[in-house]
Amino acid sequence: MPVITCIEDLKRLAERRVPRMFYDYAESGSWTEQTFRENTSDFEKIRLRQRVAVDMEGRSTKSQMIGQDVALPVALAPVGLTGMQHADGEIKAAKAAEKFGVPFTLSTMSICSIEDVAENTEKPFWFQLYAMRDQAYLRRLIDRAKAAKCSALVITLDLQILGQRHKDLKNGLSAPPKMTPKTIANLAWKWRWGMQMLQTKRRGFGNIVGHVDGITDPSSLFAWTAEQFDPKLDWAKIAEIKDMWGGKVILKGILDAEDAKMALKVGADAIVVSNHGGRQLDGAMSSIRMLEPILDAVGGEIEVHLDSGIRSGQDILKAVAMGATGTYIGRSYIYGLGAMGEAGVTAALEVLQKEFDISMALCGQRNIAGLTRDVLLVPEDFAGRWQ
Numbered sequence: 317m318p319v320i321t322c323i324e325d326l327k328r329l330a331e332r333r334v335p336r337m338f339y340d341y342a343e344s345g346s347w348t349e350q351t352f353r354e355n356t357s358d359f360e361k362i363r364l365r366q367r368v369a370v371d372m373e374g375r376s377t378k379s380q381m382i383g384q385d386v387a388l389p390v391a392l393a394p395v396g397l398t399g400m401q402h403a404d405g406e407i408k409a410a411k412a413a414e415k416f417g418v419p420f421t422l423s424t425m426s427i428c429s430i431e432d433v434a435e436n437t438e439k440p441f442w443f444q445l446y447a448m449r450d451q452a453y454l455r456r457l458i459d460r461a462k463a464a465k466c467s468a469l470v471i472t473l474d475l476q477i478l479g480q481r482h483k484d485l486k487n488g489l490s491a492p493p494k495m496t497p498k499t500i501a502n503l504a505w506k507w508r509w510g511m512q513m514l515q516t517k518r519r520g521f522g523n524i525v526g527h528v529d530g531i532t533d534p535s536s537l538f539a540w541t542a543e544q545f546d547p548k549l550d551w552a553k554i555a556e557i558k559d560m561w562g563g564k565v566i567l568k569g570i571l572d573a574e575d576a577k578m579a580l581k582v583g584a585d586a587i588v589v590s591n592h593g594g595r596q597l598d599g600a601m602s603s604i605r606m607l608e609p610i611l612d613a614v615g616g617e618i619e620v621h622l623d624s625g626i627r628s629g630q631d632i633l634k635a636v637a638m639g640a641t642g643t644y645i646g647r648s649y650i651y652g653l654g655a656m657g658e659a660g661v662t663a664a665l666e667v668l669q670k671e672f673d674i675s676m677a678l679c680g681q682r683n684i685a686g687l688t689r690d691v692l693l694v695p696e697d698f699a700g701r702w703q
């Protein structure tokens with residue numbers, strides 16, 4: 317087993333093992349990728365206050381997100397096509413999250429179905445919903461998530477229309493991959509991935525195939541999906557979906573103080589400050605820059621989570637110290653999954669926890685409660701004056 321010391325190690329391994337089409341799918345942002353890049357580079361602008369001569373014994377990284385105990389203030393973000401990074405990817409990632417003690421969020425666009433993940437795990441997971449045009453399908457999806465005992469519904473608001481990621485178009489992204497000469501040539505190098513994929517039946521969109529009339533083959537599926545994201549989604553519809561669900565609701569994709577206030581008004585349990593990992597509106601602000609203005613806007617009346625750009629335990633610490641109740645990781649665990657399956661997701665979580673714990677100690681703190689804005693050094697113009 318290779319020695320893994322940081323998320324970058326997992327990323328390099330994933331690049332070697334995952335077919336180019338799916339590695340690129342994860343490792344890309346929309347258009348120029350400015351927002352994708354700034355999600356990580358803006359974290360680097362924040363520094364930590366080194367403190368000494370403080371008792372560091374008895375530390376804990378435990379916390380809570382929407383009232384649920386978490387071993388680290390981190391949840392696994394919903395990631396479409398996770399089962400193409402590694403065979404049975406969603407089940408593997410959910411198992412790793414469950415054992416580690418953090419929530420797993422299953423994407424609507426997953427390869428393993430809601431039922432499949434529920435059957436192969438013990439604890440409830442969270443389900444991410446894309447609002448779809450087909451109302452009957454939307455309702456069935458919500459009912460299926462309820463039947464699977466999902467403990468929260470994460471409604472994604474920043475993808476009513478798909479952002480363009482150049483590489484996906486150039487690679488002809490599809491699940492399962494179309495056997496073009498280019499794909500076949502690439503797969504020849506990814507024999508480990510191929511062998512594992514041959515041993516599973518889960519190779520299409522598990523939440524869709526068999527649940528929508530007329531969707532049988534991958535090409536009709538891609539066409540159907542592209543047209544299905546509901547461009548008419550508005551706050552009234554969000555309130556309706558919330559009522560249909562009847563349980564805890566997390567609104568994901570909030571990047572503006574006004575939208576955060578609307579989320580508060582519809583009675584969400586939490587919001588996720590997110591720009592979809594830089595995959596939607598290129599030129600939008602990084603999530604970490606928007607965190608403070610959004611926290612100010614909601615004034616502690618709603619739980620505020622953050623994702624986009626987290627690649628280390630220090631990034632988690634920075635977001636939490638700034639005021640986020642919790643964070644989500646997308647690519648950080650996807651690299652782990654592509655690199656080594658379930659063990660890789662566990663490795664990613666262990667790396668993040670270790671970095672978080674040691675940084676917390678060196679900042680002179682022993683637990684989450686001690687992580688306040690005081691441990692950070694943030695440049696005066698960090699939020700910037702944008703008009």
Ligand SMILES: Cc1cc2nc3c(=O)[nH]c(=O)nc-3n(C[C@H](O)[C@H](O)[C@H](O)COP(=O)(O)O)c2cc1C
Nearest residue numbers: 342393394395396423472592593624625645646647
């Ligand atoms: C390959 C990929 C697929 C994604 N698919 C979904 C999805 O199906 N639903 C969703 O709400 N967000 C999706 N996201 C966004 C993630 O939930 C999350 O917001 C993002 O990955 C956070 O940024 P990070 O990757 O820098 O941690 C996806 C992200 C990636 C990288």
